[in-house]
Amino acid sequence: MSNLVNRAKSIAGNQQALLLLVLIAMIAFFTSRNSIFFSNAVFGNIISDWAPIVLIAIGETFVIISGGIDLSVGSTVAISGVVAAFSMRSLTEHGHGSTQTLIVGFFVSVATGILVGAINAFLITKTNVVPFIATLVTMGAGSGLAIVFTGGGPIGGGPDAAIQLSVPKVGPFSYPGLAIVALVIVLGFFLHKARFGRYIYAIGSNEFAARAAGINTKAYLAKIYILSGALAGMAGYYYYLRLGCGAPTSGLGGELQAIAAVVIGGAALSGGEGRISGTVLGALILTTVTSGLIIINVAANWKQVVVAILIAAAVLLQEARAKGSSSKLLSNLFKKKN
Amino acid sequence: MATLRHKAVKVLAVAVAASFAVAGISTPAQAANKYTIAFVMGAESDPFFQAMKLGAEQEAAAKGVTLVWQGDPSVYSPATQNPILDQVLALKPNGLVLIPTDPTALQAGHDKAIAAGIPVVNVDTHVNDTTKAVSFITGDNADGGAKAADTLAKAIGYKKGKTYKVVVGLTSATATTNVGRLNGFAAQIKKSYPGITIVDKAYSQSQPSVANTNVSNWLTKYPDLAGIFAIDGTNAAGAAAALQAKGLVGKIKLIGYDAYPANVDLIKKGVFTALIAQDPAAEARLAIDYLVATLDKDKAGIAKIKHDVVIPNVVLTAKSSAADLKKYTYVAK
Amino acid sequence: MTQPLYEVRDVSKSYGSVIALSGVSLKIHAGEVIGLVGDNGAGKSTLVKVLSGAHQPSEGTVILEGTERKWNSPHDALVAGVETLYQDSGLAPHLSVSANVFLGRERYVKGLLGKLGFLAQKEMDRVAHENLDRVGIAVPQSNRSVSQLSGGQRQAVAIGRAVSWASKVIILDEPTNHLGARQAGEVLSVIKAAKERGLGVIFISHTLPHVLQVTDRIVVLRLGKIVADAPTSTFDAESLLGTITGLID
Ligand SMILES: Nc1ncnc2c1ncn2[C@@H]1O[C@H](COP(=O)(O)OP(=O)(O)OP(=O)(O)O)[C@@H](O)[C@H]1O
Ligand SMILES: [Mg+2]
Numbered sequence: 001m002s003n004l005v006n007r008a009k010s011i012a013g014n015q016q017a018l019l020l021l022v023l024i025a026m027i028a029f030f031t032s033r034n035s036i037f038f039s040n041a042v043f044g045n046i047i048s049d050w051a052p053i054v055l056i057a058i059g060e061t062f063v064i065i066s067g068g069i070d071l072s073v074g075s076t077v078a079i080s081g082v083v084a085a086f087s088m089r090s091l092t093e094h095g096h097g098s099t100q101t102l103i104v105g106f107f108v109s110v111a112t113g114i115l116v117g118a119i120n121a122f123l124i125t126k127t128n129v130v131p132f133i134a135t136l137v138t139m140g141a142g143s144g145l146a147i148v149f150t151g152g153g154p155i156g157g158g159p160d161a162a163i164q165l166s167v168p169k170v171g172p173f174s175y176p177g178l179a180i181v182a183l184v185i186v187l188g189f190f191l192h193k194a195r196f197g198r199y200i201y202a203i204g205s206n207e208f209a210a211r212a213a214g215i216n217t218k219a220y221l222a223k224i225y226i227l228s229g230a231l232a233g234m235a236g237y238y239y240y241l242r243l244g245c246g247a248p249t250s251g252l253g254g255e256l257q258a259i260a261a262v263v264i265g266g267a268a269l270s271g272g273e274g275r276i277s278g279t280v281l282g283a284l285i286l287t288t289v290t291s292g293l294i295i296i297n298v299a300a301n302w303k304q305v306v307v308a309i310l311i312a313a314a315v316l317l318q319e320a321r322a323k324g325s326s327s328k329l330l331s332n333l334f335k336k337k338n
Numbered sequence: 339m340a341t342l343r344h345k346a347v348k349v350l351a352v353a354v355a356a357s358f359a360v361a362g363i364s365t366p367a368q369a370a371n372k373y374t375i376a377f378v379m380g381a382e383s384d385p386f387f388q389a390m391k392l393g394a395e396q397e398a399a400a401k402g403v404t405l406v407w408q409g410d411p412s413v414y415s416p417a418t419q420n421p422i423l424d425q426v427l428a429l430k431p432n433g434l435v436l437i438p439t440d441p442t443a444l445q446a447g448h449d450k451a452i453a454a455g456i457p458v459v460n461v462d463t464h465v466n467d468t469t470k471a472v473s474f475i476t477g478d479n480a481d482g483g484a485k486a487a488d489t490l491a492k493a494i495g496y497k498k499g500k501t502y503k504v505v506v507g508l509t510s511a512t513a514t515t516n517v518g519r520l521n522g523f524a525a526q527i528k529k530s531y532p533g534i535t536i537v538d539k540a541y542s543q544s545q546p547s548v549a550n551t552n553v554s555n556w557l558t559k560y561p562d563l564a565g566i567f568a569i570d571g572t573n574a575a576g577a578a579a580a581l582q583a584k585g586l587v588g589k590i591k592l593i594g595y596d597a598y599p600a601n602v603d604l605i606k607k608g609v610f611t612a613l614i615a616q617d618p619a620a621e622a623r624l625a626i627d628y629l630v631a632t633l634d635k636d637k638a639g640i641a642k643i644k645h646d647v648v649i650p651n652v653v654l655t656a657k658s659s660a661a662d663l664k665k666y667t668y669v670a671k
Numbered sequence: 672m673t674q675p676l677y678e679v680r681d682v683s684k685s686y687g688s689v690i691a692l693s694g695v696s697l698k699i700h701a702g703e704v705i706g707l708v709g710d711n712g713a714g715k716s717t718l719v720k721v722l723s724g725a726h727q728p729s730e731g732t733v734i735l736e737g738t739e740r741k742w743n744s745p746h747d748a749l750v751a752g753v754e755t756l757y758q759d760s761g762l763a764p765h766l767s768v769s770a771n772v773f774l775g776r777e778r779y780v781k782g783l784l785g786k787l788g789f790l791a792q793k794e795m796d797r798v799a800h801e802n803l804d805r806v807g808i809a810v811p812q813s814n815r816s817v818s819q820l821s822g823g824q825r826q827a828v829a830i831g832r833a834v835s836w837a838s839k840v841i842i843l844d845e846p847t848n849h850l851g852a853r854q855a856g857e858v859l860s861v862i863k864a865a866k867e868r869g870l871g872v873i874f875i876s877h878t879l880p881h882v883l884q885v886t887d888r889i890v891v892l893r894l895g896k897i898v899a900d901a902p903t904s905t906f907d908a909e910s911l912l913g914t915i916t917g918l919i920d
Contacts, residue, residue: 039558
């Protein structure tokens with residue numbers, strides 16, 4: 001028994017292991033309710049939902065570790081997807097080939113995201129607007145413009161090959177899905193092993209200390225908001241591939257999903273804390289719940305309840321860890337059971 | 339030099355005019371037109387209203403009427419619509435077309451207009467008490483749902499004694515359009531196609547990507563699915579993408595709603611078996627005709643006014659004529 | 672007398688209408704420890720910020736080794752060899768001890784990855800440990816996060832970091848605050864070791880016995896002005912307190 005408690009203790013101290021357990025438990029539960037859940041097709045659905053969420057959630061991870069917040073990522077997904085859709089429709093109408101059009105569309109989408117990120121960066125580092133307000137402004141402007149540009153409906157008329165690109169090819173992964181995995185790994189190395197990440201943690205942990213150590217904190221902050229915008233632009237493009245059209249409502253509420261994934265992944269909104277692996281698992285748990293509830297016939301509204309419980313658990317665990325007592329908390333739980 | 343200045347003045351004048359146009363509130367009682375008719379609608383962003391606006395503009399031009407077109411850019415809510423209505427009434431238009439976002443909350447503004455001697459037509463939705471209104475003109479959501487059921491049954495080759503599974507993708511559980519269409523669809527199935535079962539429903543919150551996730555999972559969950567009814571434009575877009583990604587185009591019959599251009603294109607590609615389209619432009623045209631007849635005190639015209647008008651939906655399929663497809667496609671950018 | 676190592680001349684600084692420093696001049700020589708004392712709000716931290724480059728003086732000059740300097744940021748001063756330990760410690764609690772010691776001065780792995788900014792973490796862990804050891808500070812593991820250390824240990828790391836990097840001047844703003852008697856004693860010996868290395872040390876404290884114990888010279892600030900600047904040997908506890916409070920002029 002004490003062995004079990006010890007093991008439980010070490011797991012409680014390790015957010016990633018805990019999230020993995022939660023994920024496995026969810027998969028086991030959904031499979032037990034409907035065995036079709038455990039299939040490549042369903043995993044494919046989960047991964048294709050996960051890919052755009054993880055993109056914006058990774059951007060949000062960088063931002064949250066720096067002590068900021070980016071509320072504009074959902075709108076940026078919408079506006080960049082829409083702008084890319086217009087450009088791809090126009091190229092297609094002018095007889096450009098599908099490959100060429102898709103490549104241009106990708107860069108247009110990412111550039112649009114970078115533009116929004118740059119506006120955020122400008123507001124935050126040059127005019128000293130707090131991130132919450134700065135990104136609230138771009139969030140409103142972005143989703144408003146997406147609707148004005150499109151008149152509300154989806155914009156199609158691009159290359160037919162788009163949707164085929166979003167089809168799973170390697171296990172549950174589509175080719176763009178694999179590219180996203182690779183990108184997430186690279187960004188993980190930059191966050192955890194390189195100067196870029198080190199300084200972002202320092203800024204989120206104690207901005208004064210970071211500045212005193214000679215770090216150009218504003219330049220780093222600008223970079224992460226631009227990064228977040230670029231990733232949202234990629235997510236906008238990914239949605240375009242999936243839907244074969246750019247919709248002004250794609251990514252709606254994406255900022256909340258991203259923040260939820262980051263918090264479930266163990267980051268602190270006060271900054272200085274968080275890991276890419278946590279966010280990856282957090283996003284995966286969110287999309288697993290989405291597909292799982294559909295497969296087992298539970299109203300989608302329950303998803304919000306499940307997500308709320310996960311967030312509450314993550315925050316409680318964080319409090320406990322901050323007090324250095326996560327293991328105590330857990331062993332108390334075990335004691336009560338005995 | 340003089341010409342340069344002249345040009346500058348012209349540019350300035352155009353800019354001022356354009357800014358008025360953007361502000362949307364054009365000054366009424368312009369010399370050329372005898373009447374000003376104001377539309378106070380739901381949400382500018384909805385392609386449905388964009389299509390209605392196009393119809394209104396055409397009819398206003400034809401009848402020599404100045405059109406005022408006002409509504410919130412994106413929020414469909416009485417909280418934003420009421421102040422807009424007040425502002426428009428302050429301009430003293432000759433006639434008002436109201437698309438109330440709430441039957442109760444807009445009643446007072448509606449009655450205030452009538453009390454001021456402004457004739458009112460309700461379009462698409464209506465206030466609780468329309469007895470004093472000239473007319474209430476609407477598309478028929480229940481009829482659209484029933485037509486979707488008929489079209490779907492025909493497409494899956496419905497035979498008595500056999501069973502079929504279908505799913506319905508909705509946007510919200512409470513939006514009146516969704517409820518009307520779903521009820522019409524379900525009632526028609528119960529009445530005429532007892533072998534069809536609606537096995538699942540889900541909500542997309544107006545997001546095609548959420549609709550796509552719902553349909554993608556249904557396609558896995560129900561390998562023997564016969565058909566999908568996507569209840570509005572965003573659900574239609576999401577479902578269409580899911581069928582294409584899973585290579586099930588044509589195998590699973592998809593009935594969509596709302597003739598967004600992107601969706602109409604997919605009829606031609608066989609992704610949609612059919613699209614049910616409303617005719618918002620026709621609603622707007624009729625509303626203007628009724629108001630002009632009322633203001634002209636034109637006896638013949640007034641005699642033709644019906645207090646309740648239901649404009650039927652159309653079913654667009656690959657067999658529809660190109661002209662029809664064009665006519666019913668909602669304008670969009 | 673030899674050229675002063677670090678010097679400010681006629682420095683004034685005001686925050687809006689509050690005059691925090693007016694006409695302050697101060698010199699420090701290599702291997703000298705200066706005590707900077709004064710009541711709360713006397714202007715000590717403001718002077719520290721001017722010396723460390725965190726603030727620019729409204730008037731007056733800053734001179735390092737005979738050359739007039741203008742610090743645009745604390746980093747400028749840092750690079751020139753002036754290290755500062757700020758009151759309310761300047762550590763990033765979420766980072767490890769070694770990450771804090773090396774903050775802003777990271778070492779990178781060799782080759783392309785190093786050019787991309789990839790960190791030589793093991794090396795920094797080892798060197799941070801050695802550096803802290805060298806200046807007489809014992810921290811159990813340099814890869815532990817600072818938030819897991821006690822208040823005294825944190826302070827020790829902050830001091831160790833400043834001392835181990837300083838090449839000319841080190842400024843310590845209330846380093847013995849919140850410390851127990853033993854840790855405070857350790858800080859004082861770190862100051863003595865820094866002096867032995869030939870650094871100029873500016874030591875700010877409200878604990879007068881500490882000041883009397885380790886400094887060579889004491890500078891007293893009152894309401895933004897220097898009211899006394901004399902060898903420590905000319906003060907005793909009572910006269911120092913009197914000078915600070917203004918009972919003795
Ligand atoms: N950022 C600021 N804005 C406005 N006034 C300030 C600011 N910082 C310090 N002051 C004022 O300048 C004066 C000197 O403050 P300073 O912090 O230098 O005092 P100190 O001698 O370090 O005091 P303590 O012993 O309490 O640390 C005080 O009157 C203080 O209120
Ligand atoms: Mg102070």
